[in-house]
Amino acid sequence: MNETRLLLDGTRIIDHRLEVPLEGSAPAERNGSERITVYAREFIGAEAQAKGELHVSALPVLLFLQGGPGGKGNRPARLSGWMAEAAKDFRIIMLDQRGTGLSSALNRHSLTARGGVAEQVAYLRHFRADSIVKDAEALREHLGVNSWSVLGQSYGGFCALSYLSFAPEHLDRVMITGGLAPVTGHADRVYQHTYRLMAARNAEYFARFPEDRQRLDEIISYVRKQKSAGAPVRLLDGSELTIPRLQMLGMLLGGNTRVDSLHYVLEEAFTTGADGAQPTLSDTFLASVGQQASFAASPMYAVLHESIYGLPGETPTNWSAERVLEQFPAFAADAESPLLTGEMIFREHVQQDPVLTPLYETADTLAQVSDWDPLYDLEQLARNQVPAAAAVYTDDVYVARELSLETAARVANLSVWETDEFHHDGLNDDGPMILRELLHRTEH
Numbered sequence: 001m002n003e004t005r006l007l008l009d010g011t012r013i014i015d016h017r018l019e020v021p022l023e024g025s026a027p028a029e030r031n032g033s034e035r036i037t038v039y040a041r042e043f044i045g046a047e048a049q050a051k052g053e054l055h056v057s058a059l060p061v062l063l064f065l066q067g068g069p070g071g072k073g074n075r076p077a078r079l080s081g082w083m084a085e086a087a088k089d090f091r092i093i094m095l096d097q098r099g100t101g102l103s104s105a106l107n108r109h110s111l112t113a114r115g116g117v118a119e120q121v122a123y124l125r126h127f128r129a130d131s132i133v134k135d136a137e138a139l140r141e142h143l144g145v146n147s148w149s150v151l152g153q154s155y156g157g158f159c160a161l162s163y164l165s166f167a168p169e170h171l172d173r174v175m176i177t178g179g180l181a182p183v184t185g186h187a188d189r190v191y192q193h194t195y196r197l198m199a200a201r202n203a204e205y206f207a208r209f210p211e212d213r214q215r216l217d218e219i220i221s222y223v224r225k226q227k228s229a230g231a232p233v234r235l236l237d238g239s240e241l242t243i244p245r246l247q248m249l250g251m252l253l254g255g256n257t258r259v260d261s262l263h264y265v266l267e268e269a270f271t272t273g274a275d276g277a278q279p280t281l282s283d284t285f286l287a288s289v290g291q292q293a294s295f296a297a298s299p300m301y302a303v304l305h306e307s308i309y310g311l312p313g314e315t316p317t318n319w320s321a322e323r324v325l326e327q328f329p330a331f332a333a334d335a336e337s338p339l340l341t342g343e344m345i346f347r348e349h350v351q352q353d354p355v356l357t358p359l360y361e362t363a364d365t366l367a368q369v370s371d372w373d374p375l376y377d378l379e380q381l382a383r384n385q386v387p388a389a390a391a392v393y394t395d396d397v398y399v400a401r402e403l404s405l406e407t408a409a410r411v412a413n414l415s416v417w418e419t420d421e422f423h424h425d426g427l428n429d430d431g432p433m434i435l436r437e438l439l440h441r442t443e444h
Contacts, residue, residue, distance in 0.1 A: 002015050012046075015040075020036060040094060063150045081427075129158050133159060178391065180399065187317040191325075198340070198341065205253055218270075237354055245293040249262060383412055417438070
C-alpha cells in the first residue's frame with residue numbers, strides 16, 4: 001500500500017514504488033530479467049485537495065524529470081516556485097530516475113558488488129535516457145494514467161526528447177528548460193561550445209569582481225607552492241586539492257544567483273592564526289571547494305556524464321572534455337591564471353575523489369564504449385505532433401544555445417522561447433513565470 005503523508009503546508013505526498021526490468025520494456029515479472037526498483041513521489045497541493053477528491057482525481061498529471069545524470073527528484077519541505085505554480089492545475093509526479101534517491105541504488109557499493117569492470121560497465125549501460133523513459137512508461141501504467149505532461153530540466157530535457165522519440169502517444173505536452181540536447185554529432189562538439197561559453201562567463205565574472213581574479217591567483221599560487229614543497233593542500237576529506245579540482249568552483253558560474261555564492265567563497269579563502277602565522281587556506285574555503293569537487297552525493301554524475309552524449313555511429317567519447325581542453329589553453333591547469341571550468345569531467349576528478357576512486361577503471365572503460373543504443377529517433381522527432389515548448393537561455397554555459405536551436409529545428413511542433421534573463425538554473429530563479437510561459441506555448 002502506498003504511504004501518504006502531508007507537508008507542513010498541507011501538500012499531500014503519496015509514495016509510489018514498482019519493480020521494472022533492468023533492460024527491456026516488458027513488465028519484469030513477465031520477461032524474467034533482473035529487476036530494479038523505481039520510486040516516485042506524488043504531490044497534490046492543499047488548494048486542489050480543498051476542492052474535493054473528485055477534483056483531485058480529475059487533475060491532469062505532470063511528470064518532472066530532474067537534471068543530472070544521477071540527479072534525484074526534488075525534496076521540498078513545502079511547495080514553492082514552479083512546483084507551487086504547477087500544483088494549481090496538476091498532480092505532480094517527481095521521479096527518482098533509476099539509480100538515484102530511493103530507486104535502486106547506483107553507487108560504488110552496488111557497482112563493485114556486481115563483479116569486475118566488465119560487469120559494472122554492462123550494468124551502467126542501462127542507466128541512460130532511453131531506459132529512464134521506459135521506467136516512466138511503467139510508472140504511468142502503474143498509476144493508471146493514460147497520458148501526462150512532462151517537464152524536463154537540463155538532463156531531464158534530454159530524457160524528454162527521448163520520450164518524444166519513443167513513446168509520444170502517451171504525452172499531452174512536453175516542456176523543456178535548459179535541456180535541448182544535441183541529437184547528432186560527437187560529444188567533442190558539446191565541449192567546444194561550452195569551453196568558449198565558460199571563457200566568456202569567466203571574463204564577465206572577473207570584470208564584475210576583479211579582486212576575485214587576484215584572490216584566485218593567490219590561491220593557485222599557494223596550492224602550487226605547497227605541492228612543490230611536498231606538503232600538498234588537503235581537502236577536509238583528506239583528498240588532495242589539485243588545480244583541476246579547484247577549477248571546479250566554476251560550476252557556480254552556471255546560474256544567476258550562484259555567481260554571488262562564488263564571490264562569498266573566494267573572499268573567505270585565507271585565514272591567519274592569532275600569532276601572525278603565514279596565511280593558510282581556511283576550513284570554510286576548503287569545505288566549499290570540497291562540496292564542488294566531491295561527487296559523494298551524486299556519484300553517477302561523474303561516471304555517466306559523457307555517456308549521455310554517446311550516439312550510435314560515433315567514436316567513443318573518450319574523456320571528451322579533457323581532450324578538447326587542449327584547444328583552450330586558458331583552462332589548462334599549468335596556465336599562469338587558469339580559468340574556472342564548468343560541467344567538464346576529467347580523469348583526475350574521478351581519480352582524486354575518494355568516493356569515485358574504486359570506480360575509475362570502470363569509468364575509463366565506459367568512456368571507450370562506441371556501440372550505444374539510440375537515444376533519439378530523428379524521424380519521429382521530425383513528425384512530432386505532441387505540443388512542445390523549450391526555454392533556451394541565450395548565455396547558458398552548460399547547454400549551448402547554438403546546439404539547442406539546432407535540435408529545435410529538428411523537432412516538429414516545438415515552440416522555442418529564448419531569453420537572456422536567466423542562466424541554466426532559470427527554473428529555480430523564476431519557475432512560476434517560466435512554467436506559465438511554456439504552458440501557454442503548449443496549449444492545444
